[in-house]
Amino acid sequence: MSRVWKIKSILLLxxxxxxxxxxxxxxxxxxxxxxxxxxxxxTKVVKLSDYSKGLKGTIADTxxxxxEGKEEGGKMLIIANTHANEPAAMLTALIFLENxxxxxxxxxxxxxxxxxxxxxxxxxxxxPLYFEIPTDWGRKKFRMGNxxxxxxxxxxxxxxxxxxxxxxLLSFIDIRNxxxxxxxxxxxPLMEQVTYGAMQIMSEEKVDIAVDVHGAETMFPVTxxxxxxxxxxxxxxxxxxxxxxxxxxxxxxxxxxLGFRGLSHREIGDYSDTMPFLLEAPLPFLDQPTGPKTVDLxxxxxxxxxxSLSKKGKLFVSYDETGWPMDKRVGQHCSVILELIRQFSxxxxxRAIKVNNxxxxxxxxxxxxxxxxxxxxEAEKTEEEIFMSKSLEEINxxxxxxxxxxxxxxxxxxxxxxxxxxxxxxxxxxxxxxRILIEGHCDExxxxxxxxxxxxxxxxxxxxxxxxxxxxxSKMQIISYGKSQPLDPGHNEIAWxxxxxxxxTIIGK
Amino acid sequence: xxxxxILYYAICAYVIAMLIxxxxxEKRSVNDMLLYLIVLIPLVLRILRVK
Numbered sequence: 001m002s003r004v005w006k007i008k009s010i011l012l013l014x015x016x017x018x019x020x021x022x023x024x025x026x027x028x029x030x031x032x033x034x035x036x037x038x039x040x041x042x043t044k045v046v047k048l049s050d051y052s053k054g055l056k057g058t059i060a061d062t063x064x065x066x067x068e069g070k071e072e073g074g075k076m077l078i079i080a081n082t083h084a085n086e087p088a089a090m091l092t093a094l095i096f097l098e099n100x101x102x103x104x105x106x107x108x109x110x111x112x113x114x115x116x117x118x119x120x121x122x123x124x125x126x127x128p129l130y131f132e133i134p135t136d137w138g139r140k141k142f143r144m145g146n147x148x149x150x151x152x153x154x155x156x157x158x159x160x161x162x163x164x165x166x167x168x169l170l171s172f173i174d175i176r177n178x179x180x181x182x183x184x185x186x187x188x189p190l191m192e193q194v195t196y197g198a199m200q201i202m203s204e205e206k207v208d209i210a211v212d213v214h215g216a217e218t219m220f221p222v223t224x225x226x227x228x229x230x231x232x233x234x235x236x237x238x239x240x241x242x243x244x245x246x247x248x249x250x251x252x253x254x255x256x257x258l259g260f261r262g263l264s265h266r267e268i269g270d271y272s273d274t275m276p277f278l279l280e281a282p283l284p285f286l287d288q289p290t291g292p293k294t295v296d297l298x299x300x301x302x303x304x305x306x307x308s309l310s311k312k313g314k315l316f317v318s319y320d321e322t323g324w325p326m327d328k329r330v331g332q333h334c335s336v337i338l339e340l341i342r343q344f345s346x347x348x349x350x351r352a353i354k355v356n357n358x359x360x361x362x363x364x365x366x367x368x369x370x371x372x373x374x375x376x377x378e379a380e381k382t383e384e385e386i387f388m389s390k391s392l393e394e395i396n397x398x399x400x401x402x403x404x405x406x407x408x409x410x411x412x413x414x415x416x417x418x419x420x421x422x423x424x425x426x427x428x429x430x431x432x433x434x435r436i437l438i439e440g441h442c443d444e445x446x447x448x449x450x451x452x453x454x455x456x457x458x459x460x461x462x463x464x465x466x467x468x469x470x471x472x473x474s475k476m477q478i479i480s481y482g483k484s485q486p487l488d489p490g491h492n493e494i495a496w497x498x499x500x501x502x503x504x505t506i507i508g509k
Numbered sequence: 510x511x512x513x514x515i516l517y518y519a520i521c522a523y524v525i526a527m528l529i530x531x532x533x534x535e536k537r538s539v540n541d542m543l544l545y546l547i548v549l550i551p552l553v554l555r556i557l558r559v560k
Contacts, residue, residue, distance in 0.1 A: 004536055011539075015546040019553060026560040152558050156517050189511075 029129050030059075030119045030150075032143045034090075035376040036111065039098040041067035041357075048110065051204065052186060052197030059153055060190050062115040064201065065097055066108055073105025074208040074351030076341060077201060077274070080110065082178050082264065084117040084145025085127065086215035087298070088281050088326060091142075092333040093213065095372045096358055105353035108201060114178040114194065118143060120150035131295045133326070135370035137378070144298070148176035154190040164188055166261040174262065179212070182267035195264075202274040208351050209344055210276045212264040213333055215283030218306060218315045218324070222254050226336065227278040229256035229269035235347065236277060239339040247335055247361045249328075250318065275344070279336055281329040282317045299326045331364030387431050388509065395506050400427050401436065403503035404462065408443070408496070411457040413465050421462070424504065425469035435508035438462050440480040441487075443496035448482055455480030462502040477507070518556060525552050 038045070044066045049056035051064075080093035093111040100107060112118045121127060127146070132139040151157070154176050161175040162168075164185055174180035176191055184196030202210060209232075216223035228236035233255060240251040256265040256278075268276035284301040285293060291303055301324030310319035317324070338358060345352035359372060378386055387395070401424045404417035413421065428434055440455030440462075459478035467473050488495035532545040554560040 007539055008532070008542060011542055011546055015550065019550050022550075023554055023557070023559045026554065030559070152555070152560070155514055 025129070026121070029121060029143060030152075032119075032130075034112075034142050035140070036094060037098050037374040037376055037379040038065070039067075039100060039374070041099075041101040041107070042097065043068040048194065048197040048201075051200035052184075052193045054186060054193045055190070055197060058116075058190060059119060060114075060116045060149070060194050062110060062112050062194075064108060064110050066106060067096075067100055067102045068106045069102035069104045069354065071104040071354075074344065074348065074353045075106040075108065075205055076337075076344075076353055077108045077198070077205075077207045077210040078110070078337065079113045079198060079210065079212045079264070081112045081118055081145065082114055082212055083147045083214060084112070084114055084120070085122060085147050085286070086283055087131070087142060087144065088215050088283065088329040088333060089213035089279075091133070091326065091330045091369055092337070095330065095334060095364075095369070096337070096355075098374050099357045099359075099372055100355050101357045103354040103356060105351070106205075107353070107355060108205065108207065110198070113198070114145075114149055114191070116149035116153040116190070117147065117176075117178070118145035120146040120148070120152075122146040126293050128293070128295045128298065131298055133299075133370045133373070134368070135373050135375075137375040140370060140373050148173055149178070149191050151176070163261045164192060168261040170262060179214075179264055180262035182262055182264050183271040195267075199268070199272060202268065202272045207272075207274045208348070208353075209340060210264070210268050210274045211337055211340060212276065212278045213337075214278060214280050215286065215329065216280040217287045218282045218284050218317050218319060219287050219289075219309070221316050223280050223282050224250055224317045224332075225252045225254045225280050226340075227254045227256055227263075227265045227280065229265055229276060231269055232265075232275040232277055235275065235340060235343045238343045239336060242343070243332075243335050243339050243361070249332055249335075249361060251332065251336060277340060279333055281332050282324045283329070284319075284324050301325060301329075327365050327368050328361075330369045331359070331361035334359055334364055335361040384431065387434075392506055392509065395509070401504035401506070403501045405497060406458055406500045406502070408500065409446075409454070411440075411454060411461045413461055418465070421465050422469060425466055425471050428466070428471050428475065431509070433509050434506055435475045436477075437505045437507045438466075438476060438478045439485075439503050439505065440478065441485060441499055441501045441503065442483045443499040444483050444486065444491065445496070446483070448484075451482035452480050455482045458500075458502050521552050521556050525549060525556065528552070 042065050046064050047061050048064055049061045055061040078093055080089035090111050093109050097109050128144050130141055130143055132141050157172045157175055161170040161172055163170055170180055175189055178191050178194055181191045182195045183199045184192040186196050226236040236253045240253050243251055265276045265278040268274055284303055284306050285298045289305045309315055341353050402420045404420050438459045440459030442451035442455050463476055463478050486499040488498040528545045528549045535542050
């Protein structure tokens with residue numbers, strides 16, 4: 001081989017090595033799937049392409065989760081990751097997705113609305129590719145995205161984006177920004193097809209309220225607020241006043257500008273019967289005059305330059321050494337969405353929506369965001385596998401069997417206790433290997449011997465009732481503690497009522 | 510995929526082909542050889558739909 005070809009081979013190998021190393025990282029990021037656990041409220045999952053056919057087979061197609069209540073009511077659409085570099089939105093949507101139980105009406109959740117932007121790193125800004133949130137079961141890894149869709153999916157950009165159908169001239173990059181392409185069209189550029197899909201959901205499913213969840217710079221006036229057009233503004237005002245009064249965090253209302261086209265709150269309001277709201281929480285990570293764009297800045301929102309600007313009165317939100325932690329931002333979003341539901345339901349009772357099991361601001365701040373995410377590995381296990389993997393201490397700490405209470409000096413099973421024992425029996429049938437100890441307890445009145453005998457009768461009557469419900473007697477033991485283990489050490493009727501009980505301990509599995 | 514996007518990918522492929530051809534033809538300047546290869550990287554990543 002000649003000297004020239006030797007040099008060429010070395011150069012070629014070096015460039016291929018660089019390209020492979022970089023390419024692998026980019027490929028992995030583009031195809032990373034954030035693990036999501038479908039919570040107890042999820043009743044069906046469809047794709048956005050079911051409403052906008054052109055998206056089928058593209059990376060812009062995304063999951064749409066339905067959480068339908070048993071009772072008919074109103075419908076709310078929650079859209080997150082319209083801008084995939086504002087992750088508090090997606091974290092909020094996942095809290096709803098993994099925990100919410102809908103009693104009345106329907107929640108429709110799109111956690112990765114601009115899925116192409118979620119798969120895209122931001123050129124030039126040195127964004128982290130991923131970030132992790134600590135949870136009760138380990139660290140959950142999320143993908144950091146960009147504001148705009150990837151040019152891999154929609155390319156080239158025009159010199160000027162002519163908005164459809166209002167014909168307003170917008171910045172060229174906004175053709176890939178799903179908060180400028182509303183209301184969209186079925187045969188437009190890909191991001192117009194994405195927003196068209198959401199408009200179709202609202203029209204076909206008769207959605208009452210749409211909430212587009214975002215984050216914004218602390219130096220931008222439209223932050224820490226609800227943006228609402230004319231038809232939504234009363235509910236938005238009531239919501240901000242209520243969260244401020246009841247939960248103590250600042251939130252204000254910004255009217256949706258009439259002359260600025262393509263935004264969700266403007267076009268949903270003008271082109272559908274749905275009431276739109278856009279939520280903004282402060283996001284110091286997006287501010288220009290910050291230090292490096294690190295994961296810490298993204299999660300804590302602490303930055304010395306912003307602190308200095310805050311002291312000079314240049315920020316539109318309060319800001320101190322504690323920054324703007326993710327827990328606060330997500331907590332605010334949760335509370336504002338729940339409050340919007342409450343205000344809407346009180347104004348339109350025939351279209352009311354009732355959602356349970358979603359934490360509000362104070363709980364999220366206290367427990368942290370990660371507390372509300374479930375282990376995807378556990379979600380794939382059956383209930384019996386999860387039960388078998390836990391220690392007896394862990395199972396008893398969760399108290400799967402509720403205690404029952406008795407009348408004074410009595411040991412018959414009361415009506416209110418019967419339904420509790422039926423629930424307990426159902427649990428014991430679900431886990432047939434479980435063995436339990438039934439403990440009889442009494443209040444402090446009477447002698448020790450008398451109470452030991454009474455406690456035994458209470459344990460035995462509980463035992464017999466469970467046998468009558470089909471639980472094998474071989475799985476149960478009884479014991480009486482008399483008055484030796486009161487739940488409440490008080491010396492009044494309230495304490496005595498609590499102490500007259502039969503309670504359960506799991507002793508085998 | 511819209512026609513204009515296909516055309517842009519076709520242009521990308523053409524530029525890649527030209528760069529490889531120039532790299533093969535280059536006999537003297539190592540700097541030019543390296544330049545052709547470095548300019549190639551983003552275009553190859555784009556046409557492979559990686560970045």
